[in-house]
Amino acid sequence: ATARAAVRNAASEGAELVVLPECWNSPYATSSFPVYAETIPGGPSSLMLQEVAAEQKVWLVGGSIPEVDSEGKVYNTCVIVNPEGEIVATHRKVHLFDIDVPGKITFKESDTLTGGNQVTVVDTPFGKMGIGICYDIRFAELALLMRNAGANILVYPGAFNMVTGPAHWQLLQQARAVDNQVYVIAVSPARDPSGEGYQAWGHSTVISPWGDVVATTEHGPATIQATLDLTKIDEVRANVPVSFQKRTDLYSVDHTAK
Numbered sequence: 001a002t003a004r005a006a007v008r009n010a011a012s013e014g015a016e017l018v019v020l021p022e023c024w025n026s027p028y029a030t031s032s033f034p035v036y037a038e039t040i041p042g043g044p045s046s047l048m049l050q051e052v053a054a055e056q057k058v059w060l061v062g063g064s065i066p067e068v069d070s071e072g073k074v075y076n077t078c079v080i081v082n083p084e085g086e087i088v089a090t091h092r093k094v095h096l097f098d099i100d101v102p103g104k105i106t107f108k109e110s111d112t113l114t115g116g117n118q119v120t121v122v123d124t125p126f127g128k129m130g131i132g133i134c135y136d137i138r139f140a141e142l143a144l145l146m147r148n149a150g151a152n153i154l155v156y157p158g159a160f161n162m163v164t165g166p167a168h169w170q171l172l173q174q175a176r177a178v179d180n181q182v183y184v185i186a187v188s189p190a191r192d193p194s195g196e197g198y199q200a201w202g203h204s205t206v207i208s209p210w211g212d213v214v215a216t217t218e219h220g221p222a223t224i225q226a227t228l229d230l231t232k233i234d235e236v237r238a239n240v241p242v243s244f245q246k247r248t249d250l251y252s253v254d255h256t257a258k
Contacts (some may be wrong), residue, residue, distance in 0.1 A: 003063075004052050010223050011056035017126060018056075020063030021189040021204070022134050022157040023076070028189070028198040030111045033076070037068035041087055046079050054085030059124055063157040063187065064093065064133050066113075073114040078131055078157060080122050088123075092116025093133035094142060104163045107198075109135075117258040119145045127152040127230060130182075134158035137172045137186065140179060144253050147180035147243075152233045156186045165201020170213070177207040181236045181243070183214075183228050191219040209236040 003024050010018045022028070025045045026036035040046045045065045053060040060081040067077035067090075076093035094116045096109040119142065120131040130146030130153070137143070137156045146154060154176055160169040169186070177184040184207040189200045202219030206226040215226035237243060 004048055006223060007052045007058065007060060008056060010225075011058050013223070013225055015058060015225065017059045017061070017124070018053075019061040019155055019185055019187045020157065021187045021200075022064045022159040023066070024063045024189065025065050028159050028200070030107075030109060030113070033066040033109075033112045034068070034074050037066035037074045039069075040065075040067045040077060040079060040090060043067075046087065049079050049081050050085040050087065053081040053083060057083040059083060059126075061129075061131065061155050061157070067092070074112055075116060076109070076113055076133055077116075078120075078133055080120075080129075080131065082124075089120055089131070091120035091131040091133065092118070093136060094118075095135045095139055097135040099164075101163055105161055107161075119149065119255055121146050121149040121151050126228065129153045129155060132156045134160070137176060138168075140176070141253050143176045143180055145255050147182060148253075148255075151180075151182060152230065153183045153185065153228065154180065156184065157188075158186055159189050159198070159200045162199050162201060165203065169201055169203060170205060170207075170216075173205055173207045174211045177209055178211045181209045181233060181240070183207065183209060183233070185226075190221040209233050 049062040062079040064078045067075045078091040080089045082088050096115050098108045100106045122129045128150040130151035173184045173186045187204045188202050191202050205216040206214040215224045217224045
């Protein structure tokens with residue numbers, strides 16, 4: 001109900017593209033992922049995304065939800081829906097969040113999740129849109145592959161925590177935006193006011209191809225609006241033409257199809 005209301009609220013304010021956060025229908029805990037996992041399509045969360053996208057006539061990047069496949073494997077999956085309510089793509093989180101910062105945070109998604117094996121780029125009226133989930137943003141190679149596939153917007157639903165969030169959340173968004181001369185949209189869950197369980201950093205943000213903060217928020221529940229001036233992409237790429245100056249005789253990043 002909260003996610004549906006958020007989409008309706010964003011649409012009422014004129015949004016054409018709406019993005020939800022990571023794991024909006026489940027606690028962010030390895031023990032919870034299999035419990036809340038559902039099939040895609042056909043599960044209640046993905047059906048709701050289809051219904052509200054069609055109802056509000058918006059493009060909807062449905063954050064992420066735990067998905068279970070026919071073999072019982074569980075994924076952290078983003079569902080992308082068009083204004084007709086059709087699922088046009090899904091992205092399974094490629095890089096699993098397995099970290100250990102002594103005395104601060106230990107988390108191991110691979111205890112219950114399986115990593116995806118596809119680069120996801122979606123055709124939209126706004127241009128091509130690349131999709132990653134949270135930890136995927138740390139991998140410049142994945143972002144470059146999406147850029148090479150024509151993406152001019154990179155979208156990352158994510159739930160950075162109170163250790164990595166203050167240090168790296170905005171920094172990584174700006175790095176991916178400047179590296180690839182694209183807009184970056186990163187959307188986080190709000191922080192749990194009870195202070196229990198996994199605490200998200202919040203601060204959903206939109207970054208321009210020049211690295212500017214276009215819009216952002218704090219850690220409480222909020223809807224942020226941003227207008228993406230797509231002419232800025234061509235302008236930045238013309239002014240700083242790094243895509244034409246790469247030394248492919250020395251290095252390359254290649255997509256290995258699975």
